[in-house]
Amino acid sequence: xxxxxxxxxxxxxxxxxxxxxxxxxxxxxxxxxxxxxxxxxxxxxxxxxxxxxxxxxxxxxxxxxxxxxxxxxxxxxxxxxxxxxxxxxxxxxxxxxxxxxxxxxxxxxxxx
Amino acid sequence: xxxxxxxxxxxxxxxxxxxxxxxxxxxxxxxxxxxxxxxxxxxxxxxxxxxxxxxxxxxxxxxxxxxxxxxxxxxxxxxxxxxxxxxxxxxxxxxxxxxxxxxxxxxxxxxx
DNA sequence: TCGTAATACTTTGATATTCTATGTATATAG
DNA sequence: CTATATACATAGAATATCAAAGTATTACGA
Numbered sequence: 001x002x003x004x005x006x007x008x009x010x011x012x013x014x015x016x017x018x019x020x021x022x023x024x025x026x027x028x029x030x031x032x033x034x035x036x037x038x039x040x041x042x043x044x045x046x047x048x049x050x051x052x053x054x055x056x057x058x059x060x061x062x063x064x065x066x067x068x069x070x071x072x073x074x075x076x077x078x079x080x081x082x083x084x085x086x087x088x089x090x091x092x093x094x095x096x097x098x099x100x101x102x103x104x105x106x107x108x109x110x111x112x
Numbered sequence: 113x114x115x116x117x118x119x120x121x122x123x124x125x126x127x128x129x130x131x132x133x134x135x136x137x138x139x140x141x142x143x144x145x146x147x148x149x150x151x152x153x154x155x156x157x158x159x160x161x162x163x164x165x166x167x168x169x170x171x172x173x174x175x176x177x178x179x180x181x182x183x184x185x186x187x188x189x190x191x192x193x194x195x196x197x198x199x200x201x202x203x204x205x206x207x208x209x210x211x212x213x214x215x216x217x218x219x220x221x222x223x224x
Numbered sequence: 225t226c227g228t229a230a231t232a233c234t235t236t237g238a239t240a241t242t243c244t245a246t247g248t249a250t251a252t253a254g
Numbered sequence: 255c256t257a258t259a260t261a262c263a264t265a266g267a268a269t270a271t272c273a274a275a276g277t278a279t280t281a282c283g284a
Contacts, residue, residue, distance in 0.1 A: 003121075008242085009121035012117075014213065036215060040208055046246090046264085050264080073250090075262070091213075096152055097153070098210060100148050101126065104132070158272060158275095159273085161232095162234090162235085162271085184231075184278080186232070228283090231278100232278085238273095238274105240271075241271085244265105247262105249260100252257100254255100
């Protein structure tokens with residue numbers, strides 16, 4: 001299992017990344033994350049929905065209810081332009097930190 | 113500046129990584145992180161010391177006071193065997209999550 | 225030698241975050 | 255008709271965080 005901190009740090013870029021691939025809704029996003037991580041990351045609904053609400057409040061995503069004939073209502077989320085910008089920003093930060101870590105890992109592994 | 117979440121997620125591997133390179137003490141660790149990140153990550157002392165205490169309590173690092181002639185007392189920290197194992201573990205998790213993100217980034221950038 | 229800045233470590237507690245638990249409701253399979 | 259999966263929502267207990275304040279020593283210029 002992925003640690004709490006790391007989960008927290010990756011939640012935003014993962015959700016935005018998934019939505020950049022195409023619109024989706026809460027329940028499906030949870031499944032997609034589980035699938036993408038090979039089961040290593042698993043969000044409960046109580047964990048994910050509040051994050052979606054926050055991201056929407058911050059204008060990174062927007063939602064609209066859909067009732068595809070027959071199925072029950074779903075709240076589809078879509079990434080906004082602002083959200084795309086934020087994703088780029090998140091990406092840059094991730095690379096930044098990873099680079100610091102790689103410097104350290106590189107140096108620590110020289111002893112073979 | 114690096115986001116709070118990402119800072120939180122990287123604190124442990126960064127500290128353990130620095131100490132794996134060689135013993136160090138709080139004040140110097142703060143400076144080293146700032147230097148390594150090109151100023152993008154900056155810990156206040158109030159942020160770092162409690163983390164060191166926690167890591168020591170968890171047996172990932174151990175400390176001993178030194179009084180090199182002339183200079184004031186310093187609490188040097190050293191990584192333990194358990195700490196080295198934990199670092200490997202942290203590293204694996206980081207790679208895991210980065211791989212999920214890269215999958216998403218890869219797919220999102222196909223549109224050129 | 226006096227004052228200031230840098231070094232060095234510590235702890236408290238207000239503030240913010242998180243996520244568990246719980247609730248609602250529909251669709252579907254058996 | 256019942257159990258389970260789907261689908262979304264939120265209160266608030268529990269926890270984590272970090273700014274701020276405190277202590278003390280050394281270095282250094284005036």
